[in-house]
Amino acid sequence: MARTDIDVLIAGGGFTGLTLAIALRQALGAPFAVGVADPSLGASHAGDERASAVVAAGRRLFDTLDVWNGVADQAQPILDMVVTDSRLDDAIRPVFLTFAGEIETGEPFAHMIENHYLVDALEAKAREVGVELYSLAAADFSHPALEGQGRPPAGGRGWVNGEPPPTPPRSFYPQPSPSRGGSAQRIDVALANNETLSCRLLVAADGPQSSIRAKAGIATHGWTYRQSALVTTVGHERDHQGRAEEHFLPAGPFAILPLKGRRSSIVWTEAMREAERIVALPDDGFHAELERRFKLHLGEITVVGARRIHPLGFCVARSFIAERIALVGDAAHVIHPVAGQGLNMGLKDVAALAEAIVDAVRLGLDPGSPSVLERYQRWRRFDTMSMGLATDGINRLFSNRSDVLRLVRDIGLGLVERVPNLKRLFIREAAGLVGEVPKLLRGEAL
Numbered sequence: 078m079a080r081t082d083i084d085v086l087i088a089g090g091g092f093t094g095l096t097l098a099i100a101l102r103q104a105l106g107a108p109f110a111v112g113v114a115d116p117s118l119g120a121s122h123a124g125d126e127r128a129s130a131v132v133a134a135g136r137r138l139f140d141t142l143d144v145w146n147g148v149a150d151q152a153q154p155i156l157d158m159v160v161t162d163s164r165l166d167d168a169i170r171p172v173f174l175t176f177a178g179e180i181e182t183g184e185p186f187a188h189m190i191e192n193h194y195l196v197d198a199l200e201a202k203a204r205e206v207g208v209e210l211y212s213l214a215a216a217d218f219s220h221p222a223l224e225g226q227g228r229p230p231a232g233g234r235g236w237v238n239g240e241p242p243p244t245p246p247r248s249f250y251p252q253p254s255p256s257r258g259g260s261a262q263r264i265d266v267a268l269a270n271n272e273t274l275s276c277r278l279l280v281a282a283d284g285p286q287s288s289i290r291a292k293a294g295i296a297t298h299g300w301t302y303r304q305s306a307l308v309t310t311v312g313h314e315r316d317h318q319g320r321a322e323e324h325f326l327p328a329g330p331f332a333i334l335p336l337k338g339r340r341s342s343i344v345w346t347e348a349m350r351e352a353e354r355i356v357a358l359p360d361d362g363f364h365a366e367l368e369r370r371f372k373l374h375l376g377e378i379t380v381v382g383a384r385r386i387h388p389l390g391f392c393v394a395r396s397f398i399a400e401r402i403a404l405v406g407d408a409a410h411v412i413h414p415v416a417g418q419g420l421n422m423g424l425k426d427v428a429a430l431a432e433a434i435v436d437a438v439r440l441g442l443d444p445g446s447p448s449v450l451e452r453y454q455r456w457r458r459f460d461t462m463s464m465g466l467a468t469d470g471i472n473r474l475f476s477n478r479s480d481v482l483r484l485v486r487d488i489g490l491g492l493v494e495r496v497p498n499l500k501r502l503f504i505r506e507a508a509g510l511v512g513e514v515p516k517l518l519r520g521e522a523l
């Protein structure tokens with residue numbers, strides 16, 4: 078028999094799914110039942126070698142949800158950032174842009190944090206505030222309201238990160254209500270063990286290969302960059318002093334991002350084949366390739382983490398909503414990591430959706446009603462397209478060997494560097510504090 082007392086069920090217990098669950102429980106209390114289903118709940122996340130730049134707005138959100146305290150000791154403030162543009166073997170890398178790192182006194186524009194610390198802290202907080210956690214996949218579903226609309230969707234191919242969802246999901250069915258002219262009042266979601274949960278809103282936070290997005294018939298726009306990001310962690314002799322470096326090289330950006338201790342996270346973009354060649358090199362060969370790009374300004378370097386490869390693509394869902402369904406995070410959009418904004422955009426989705434739901438529920442309205450979902454979509458879709466296309470443009474402008482484009486971009490970077498107001502605007506934009514900023518990202522409770 079279906080459980081019928083869940084208000085919001087979230088498929089996906091990564092950054093965005095868990096953050097949304099915590100925000101809803103904290104704002105609406107125990108009477109509002111929130112569940113998260115994800116086969117990876119309770120498992121170790123140590124295999125994720127990535128670290129994320131969490132911008133100031135994201136830190137404010139985590140602070141407001143009382144999650145930041147649990148990770149603050151592991152978070153390295155970015156105090157300074159330099160951007161260079163050169164050929165791979167140029168002896169000198171001219172610096173075109175620098176950012177001193179504060180947006181307010183004492184508030185860095187971003188912190189670097191290893192992903193596993195943040196996900197573990199979110200999972201612990203979700204348990205503490207009474208989110209119901211199911212370590213099972215949700216929801217392959219047949220959706221009667223969308224039947225016959227030409228599924229599977231065009232463009233919804235699984236190229237982003239190249240892997241299928243972790244466990245074959247089961248099914249869900251919206252429940253029609255005769256009193257409301259047949260529109261669904263709830264959705265029954267079957268978990269992988271056949272248990273059925275009936276909820277008023279199903280949130281797809283199930284990552285780039287979102288099976289819920291596909292089953293809901295939501296198509297995506299997107300393309301592959303034919304580039305991969307090679308990720309690893311490096312230890313070095315000298316302290317990085319909180320400095321982040323982005324070196325634009327012809328194959329793509331090479332980022333050195335400061336971590337706690339004398340360590341840095343490397344996000345190194347190469348053409349796909351070249352990335353596969355490099356990642357498979359023996360240790361000394363890999364070290365030599367790394368050193369050609371990293372150089373020796375921090376002294377001797379040692380690879381201290383695993384090497385991982387992430388194929389890169391761009392993908393935006395054509396709609397962020399369907400009947401009683403909302404998409405958040407990578408299920409809604411995947412962008413190039415060049416500006417470190419993917420997760421931060423997901424946090425903006427979460428903050429906007431949480432605010433729309435909480436406002437409605439406090440007025441006695443249904444959290445899965447079209448007015449809530451449309452408010453969310455209006456708030457997020459345009460902003461997502463602009464950020465997605467901006468990161469796409471930066472990657473295309475820099476990842477090439479053209480001298481003409483090099484001149485154009487260096488004039489552009491030089492201009493930003495010399496006009497203080499423009500630079501301040503860039504920093505606030507990167508920190509997530511420009512535009513219609515949802516309350517949680519301003520550091521205000523819902």
Ligand SMILES: Cc1cc2nc3c(=O)[nH]c(=O)nc-3n(C[C@H](O)[C@H](O)[C@H](O)COP(=O)(O)OP(=O)(O)OC[C@H]3O[C@@H](n4cnc5c(N)ncnc54)[C@H](O)[C@@H]3O)c2cc1C
Pocket residue numbers: 088089090091092093094114115116117127128129130131213214215216242243244246282283284285288289306308344387405406407408414416417418419420421422423
């Ligand atoms: C190399 C690299 C570097 C990056 N650096 C940054 C950065 O510095 N800053 C930044 O802001 N962003 C960065 N990003 C982007 C960021 O990592 C993602 O945007 C973020 O992880 C998305 O979070 P999410 O919760 O939406 O999805 P995910 O983290 O992918 O979580 C999805 C979850 O859904 C679960 N799931 C899948 N299918 C199902 C199912 N059927 N049922 C239930 N659960 C399911 C999965 O197990 C997983 O736990 C980077 C990305 C890459 C590739």
